Amino acid sequence: MIYYLDGKITIKGKDFVVIETQGVGRKVHMSPEAVLDLPSVNNKFKLFCYLNIGRDSQRLYGFPSKENLDFFESLINISGIGPKTAVQVASIATMDKLKEGIRNDNQEILDKIFKIGKKKGQRVIFELSRRVKEEPEDDPAIETLISLGFSKKDANAALKGASKDISVEERVKEALKLLDNA
8 A cells, every 4th residue: 555655746737746756657636725735846745645446446645744644534434425525625624624613613614615515515514523522622731631640531530620711730730639539
């Protein structure tokens, strides 16, 4: 399986690039926005890749970072969302911005998602909103308690009793008191 290509960009199309590695040019499909962000032709570049093998074709999709590739792979795991649609959604914004847009009902982000089609857009929004609900927002107090050796479960339980209106340091102190009494 191809994980990344590190080579020279020889051709830039509207939604693809050709990267030459060891004398072989490989066509890599990307969102038009991502192609525009790449260096110019004849410059060296590294692309993270996903190889999609269909019934009658093979397509290589490229991403400028591992995070973008991970986001793409999470999108294609949504039922009914294929690689072409996932590339479109991934080009709208980063996973974090999409989740934040869904969490805050940002109409601009939601409108961009619906450009892929009503049913597919609804499916993407549903799945991403479900993931947003399942994932707690990053909490520096939890991270601090984990770095002190407490489990995530214990840290979460102890911080439930601490006020969110005080500083991170004060929340950690309150949680430590609760953990000492346990």
